[in-house]
Amino acid sequence: MNQPLAGVSVHIDVQAPLLSEADLAALKLELQDTYGMVVRGINIADKTGDSAASQVVERPRASRPARGDIEKTRVVRETIRSGQTEDFPEGNLIIYGDVNPGGEVSAGGDVIVLGSLRGSAHAGMNGKLTAVIVAMNLVPLQLQIGNYISRPFVGQKSRGYPEIARVGMQDVIIVEEFVKR
Numbered sequence: 001m002n003q004p005l006a007g008v009s010v011h012i013d014v015q016a017p018l019l020s021e022a023d024l025a026a027l028k029l030e031l032q033d034t035y036g037m038v039v040r041g042i043n044i045a046d047k048t049g050d051s052a053a054s055q056v057v058e059r060p061r062a063s064r065p066a067r068g069d070i071e072k073t074r075v076v077r078e079t080i081r082s083g084q085t086e087d088f089p090e091g092n093l094i095i096y097g098d099v100n101p102g103g104e105v106s107a108g109g110d111v112i113v114l115g116s117l118r119g120s121a122h123a124g125m126n127g128k129l130t131a132v133i134v135a136m137n138l139v140p141l142q143l144q145i146g147n148y149i150s151r152p153f154v155g156q157k158s159r160g161y162p163e164i165a166r167v168g169m170q171d172v173i174i175v176e177e178f179v180k181r
Contacts (some may be wrong), residue, residue, distance in 0.1 A: 006087070006119040009037070009040050010031065010037055010038070010039055010040065012024070012027070012039065012041070012042045012043070013027070023059075024042055028042070028160055034143040037152070039046040043139070052117070053179035058071035065084055071090070071091035071092055071108070071109045072088075072090045072091035072092070072094070073091050073093070073094060073109075073131055074086075074088040074090075074091065074092070074093050074094070074107075075094045075096065076093070076094070076095050076096065076097070077096045077097070078096070078097050078104070079095075079097035079098045079099075079100060079103075079115070080095060080097070080098070080099045080100065080104070080105060080119065081100050081102075081103055082100050082101060082102030082103055082119075083102055083103070084103050084104075085104045085105070085106070086104070086105045086106070087105075087106045087107075088106070088107045088108065089106070089107070089108040089125055089126060090108055091107065091108055091109045092106035092107055092108075092109035092110045092111070092112070093105055093106075093109075093110070093111050093112070094112045094114065095111075095112070095113045095114065095115065096114050096115070097115045098113070098115040098116040098117070098118065099113055099115075099116070099117045099118060099119040099120075099121065099135075099140075100118055100119055101118045101119055101141055102119060102141075103118075103119035103120070104119055104120045104121075104122075105119070105120070105121050105122070106121070106122040106123075106125045107122070107123055107124075107125060107131070108124070108125055108126045108128065108131075109123065109128060109131055110123055110131050110132050110133070110134070111123040111131075111132075111133045112133075112134045112135075113133075113135040113136065113138075114136060114138055115135070115137065116135065116136065116137035116158075117133070117137065117138050117139070117140050118137075118139050118140065118141070119140065120140060120141050120142040120143075120144070121133045121135075121140060121142075121144070122143075122144040122145075123144070123145050123165075124145050124146040125144075125146075125161075126176065127146050127147070128146060129145065129146040129148075129167050130167075131146070131166075131171045132164050132165060132166045133145065133147055133164070133165040133166075134162065134163070134164045134165075134178055135162065135163060136157075136162045137158050137162075138162075138175065139152065139156055139157065139158050139164065140152060143165050143173055143175075145165065145166065145167050145173055146167065148171065148172065149165055149171050149173075150165070150172070150173035151174075159177075161178075161180055162177070162178040163175050163176065163177060164176060164177075170180075
């Protein structure tokens with residue numbers, strides 16, 4: 001199940017004595033278990049609402065919590081040239097550079113190219129249809145997500161903005177402007 005709030009960090013501010021410690025613990029547990037959120041701390045203000053009287057009940061954790069849906073990620077800090085391949089079936093693949101024509105990248109999860117994707121990319125190579133391909137300049141020879149393949153029109157040019165490719169409702173690969181929502 002896709003949780004849009006999973007991994008989001010929150011800090012709870014409450015005014016005493018509205019919630020007991022047991023209520024606060026139950027709230028924290030509900031946010032973590034139901035929504036996958038990370039509760040970084042709880043501030044309890046005195047009855048006057050004086051923020052100077054607030055106290056942190058829980059300190060932020062130094063490391064990220066363990067989540068079952070976190071995938072491994074490989075970062076490649078170079079351009080993939082013609083004839084080169086980069087495969088990472090265990091998780092996501094991030095390329096700091098370009099994927100030139102004739103270059104191929106494949107990942108079990110998402111493929112993110114922080115440059116131009118002019119070669120071939122295969123996301124979700126293990127059948128993960130929720131995988132995406134993101135590039136700052138997306139003019140590929142071929143895109144593949146799971147077992148769906150897309151080839152651009154001959155002579156397609158860069159649109160000049162980051163784009164994302166994903167499997168749409170009609171079981172075809174859709175390419176659209178990458179906008180953080």
